[in-house]
Amino acid sequence: MSKDIFDKERLTPALDSFLRDVNPWWERKPGPVLPAYKRWAFNITLSKFQKGLAPVIVIRGPRQVGKTTLQLQIIEDLIENKGIPSNHILRIQFDEIPSLRGLQEPILSISRWFENRVLGCTFNEAARSGQPACLFFDEVQNLKDWAPQLKALVDHHTVKVLLTGSSALRIEAGRDSLAGRITSVELGTLLLREVAGLRFGEQIKPHLLDNDLEPLLQKDFWKHLQQYGESKPELRDNAFAAFSERGGYPMAQAHPKVAWPEMPIN
8 A cells, every 4th residue: 555645744733733723725714814005015025926036035124014914915915816726825934833843854844744735736746737836934034954944945846935034144144055046125114105105095106116226326316306205295294204203113103093102012
């Protein structure tokens, strides 16, 4: 009798249950309610993820700037608008996962478990069918040897991986192992135009395109930028005032009536 494919990788019952709980879309159940506002990095990250020029995308930035929310918004969009099968998406938040004791290579072990228990075929079979698996790893820098594990994963399997990390030093330390396989998005606190969008519902298009710094050398760019600011003095001043009052963390601007000492930002 041939060995069952599902015996290839077994996790503890607690970890198995946890992974199913935090990936409710596997059972066609909704995920958590998400903010309607999407930060500037949403479209850029989604575009990079879909194009797949690099198999690994990392979103770096301090805590509380919206990295986890961005991950979940992308997952929701992939399922609802891009036609990605829900069982092709795995998400793990490593700063809240139960004990990984016994798993020497947690990224590889959980990926193999997902491949066998949820995806139902190999990663490469899924990719050849036109629907590669999408793996989302949150706060991955908390794992020992995370970069070599990811290298082994993407070198031998066609998958799309989106990472987040709060420790720039730890993430940067792992980039050498992933040279040629990784691209990054730097996510900081809210831009002034994002304050206007989140606080006042005013959508302002960026004047500077992503990775396009040449206009900064052109006098006309600064003239047009000045003219735009002068054309919307009330919005400009309100956004500046809101930023001065509440800072650049999304939660603080999304809840302006909550007293600052009560904000769970640390």
